[in-house]
Amino acid sequence: MSMYRQLWFAIILSTLIALVGSLFASTMSSRAYLNEQLRMKNSDNATVLALSLSQKNIDPVELELIITSLFDNGHYASIRMFDPNGKILVERLAPDEQSTVPSWFKQWFPIQSIPGQAQISNGWKQLGSIHLVSRSGGAYETLWNSVKDMFVTLSISGLIACYLGALILRRIKQPLKQVIDQAKGMTERRFIITPESSVPELKQLSSAMNSTVTLLKSMFAEEAERLEAMRIRANSDATTGLANRAHFISQLQASVEEENAPSGSLILIRLAGLAAVNKTLGRNKTDELLKQIGQLLLAHQAKLPDGFAARLNGTDFALLFRQKEARPISQNLLSEIRQIFAAVADDFMVSIGFGDYEYGISSSGLLAQVDAALAAAEASGISDIHQSAPLNIEHAPRSAEEWSKLILRAIEQNWVKLAYFPVTKSDGELVHKESALRLMFGGEWFPAARFLPIAERLGLTEKLDLIAIKLALDELSKTNSSVDIAVNLSAQSIQGSEFRSKLKAILQSKPGAAKHLWLEIPESGVFANIDAFRMFHTDIAPTGCKLGLEHFGRQFDKINLLHDLKLSYVKIDGGFIRNIEENEGNQAFIKGVCTIVHRLALLSFAESVTSNAEFISLQQLGLDGATGPEVGRLFPLKD
Template structure:
């Protein structure tokens, strides 16, 4: 029994005991008073009657007539006259009187009407003794009415007492509940500050809890800041603050191998006259100019979709992003960089090359194509922008109209399926199957990267996400299905109220299967639309499905937002996993991320494992499980 119920029980029980005790004591007191009143009445009536009869020289017949007349008035239950020798001369007794009082009440509180006695005499001669008893019905009625009125008054008082008790309990309950929520929040790594109670004892408790929360929050923030610093040190160029070459190559590999990602662009910038600038201005001033270039690229990175700016070497910089047209961006970069170096030398040359890529292109081929465009621009001898030759990618892009027809036809004909990839623990246990949507075009199954970019532009992602969720539920509903399934959702989809309602309806239709469904959204989409994700979680909470973030770690500085998202897991971005066996900085970063994530009571998985060395290294860093091509090769237990 909870403390509140115990307090309520104590208040009600004590009030009830007080009411019953007061009622019983009052009733007994009233009964005693009525008994005494009846005794006195009987005694007085007998004395008055005896005195009246003694003043007459009364005959036995006349005495009987007087007694009969007196008895017939109905005020007495019995009248009895005996002679001096105890012989009964007259004895009149009334029948049992009908009383409007419950019999149980009369049995519980009997009223004893003590007979009143007096001597009848004639001068000094004793004629007899008269004994009379008054009716007790009036006393019972008076006592019963008194009890009812007192019970009503005490009940009203009890209700007032309970109301006051409720007010007191509410005053105590609210701060206690706040402290309980605060303690639960601490276990879930949510740091809640509660207002201090006006109750002195509870004020001390809430003050102590607030201090504890602030301390834990400070420790958590310090740990997050330390890891963010470590991530920056491991993956950034010391001079410009941009990503270094190692981190950039890892992110580039992840970008071109990410099946559900849209197409993107790569820009490479070469500062051809940097050596002359360094010789003329000195190292410090040259570094200041490079920092300005870095800040310029960071500004572009911030405003581009999945943007990543990097310094590849002393003279080369790169900018990787998705969806945007690279040509105007490259031209703007050329103009802005020229403005930075115009004060150093008018002969400074900026050579820029750019190219587009889709899923499946080899990173080395992409770099070679764009680098060739940079070399072509550099050969001119003046600042210039050049586009790389078209990349040799299978299935050249179609028009938006053609793609729209193909996607809608595939949906209408149900030419859809899911491919599955295992997420495996270190002991070989499968956590879940990660799914990827496939559509059939012209008899060939196409991966999501081929059609998702155009689907997003056409507003079809919600429809595709719902199809993927339904396919996963159908698979989970099969009697031989024993492994959970994860489905990737678009950040664009979860912002739609209609999508959330439809998805909840689909999940609610198969509640048993929904408990084994894992839904994950890209980190950047969640942090960019944090309120939409909170509502998404609230809408799907009753279905008991798992929720998580994929591509986690790119915006680690926003980890404080994870406190109240109530996630179940995160998947660390493959850019940090790539070549992890030789990158000690990223090893320390991932190990720290695992520590913080586990403190948040979340599971932590690794994405995009491609080599045995990466898998061996990750197994030592505290991750719960991993996925990627190498995991699929070592554990080929799932149908692709």
């Protein structure tokens, strides 16, 4: 029995005991009082009657008439007159009284009407005695009514006492519930600070729990800061704070070669006169200028979708982003970089090459195309911008209007399907199948990377995400399999309340299948719209779906938000996985990430594993599983 029930039981029991005790004591007191009143009345009436008869010389007939007349008033149960020898001279007995008082009440609380006795005499001569008993029905009525009134009064008092007890329990229960939720949150790796109670004892408890939570949060934050510093050291250029070449190449490969890789642009920048500036100003001042370049590129990185800036070598920089508007950005960069070096050398030369890419191009091919544009800009002999030649992609890009028609037609004709890829443990045990949406255009199935960017601009991602969910649920229901399916959702979709309502209705229509569904959202989208994700979690969590982040690790400095998101898993970004066997810094970073997310009771998976060397290295770092082309080759899905 819970403490609250025990307290409630104690309050109710004590109230009942007080009610019954008070009622019983009051009833017995009233009964004793009525008994005494009847005894006194009988005695007084008998005395008065005996005195009135003693003053007259009454013959037996007249005496009988007087007693009969008195008895007929209905106030007496019996009147008897005895002669000096004890013989009954006159006797009048009343029939049993008719009363509304329950018989059980009379049995439990009997009222005894003690007879009143008095001597009748004539001078010194004793003529006899009178015995008189009053009716007790009125006394029973009085006692019964008194008990009823008292019961009502005490019942109201009891209800008031229970209400006051409820207020007191509520005052105690609220801070206790907060402490319990706080303790549960700690087991779930959520750190909650609760207001301190006004109850002194509970205030001490709340204060102690808050101190513990604060300590755990600080320890968690310190570990996260240590890992973030490790990540920066392993993947960043010490002078500018930008990503280094190795990390940029890994990120570029993940960005253009993954299944869901969106289209975008790559800008390469070369500071052709940097060596001369270094000789003139010295290393320290040159480094200050390079730091300004780094801050400039980081500012552009923050404003661009999935922006990623890097320093490739002493004079070359790169900016990768998910947007096909590289020319105006390149022009702004050219102007801003020249302003930074204007005070040093008016003729400082900056060369910029840029190009767009889509799914289907290799990272090496993209770099070659844009590097050729950079070389052409440098060959001009002045600060200049050049665009790369059209990329040799099998399917040439279409206009936004044409893409819109194709996407909507594919949706209307139900030319949609899901492709599946394995996510496995290191021994090959299947954790779940990761799905990717396909649309048919002109008899050919197109991967999501080809149409998702334009779908986002056209506001069609919500429709596509709902279609993917329905297909996954149909697959789970059809096969009745215990193998779970993961579906990628757009961060743009989950922001809409209408989308969340529709998604919730779809999941609730197939509750059994929904429990085998994993929903994952890009890390950048979640952290950029943290409130929207919390609302999404509130709406979807009751359906039993698992929620996770994909492309995790790019914004590791925000890992302190994870304990509030109630996630089930994270998938570490492929940029940290590429060539992991050669990068000790990333190995230490991923191992630390796994330690933290496991403390948060989350699963961790690696994305974009492309080689057996990567897969073998990841097995030593504490990950719960992996996915990618190499995993699909090693452990292909069975039909």
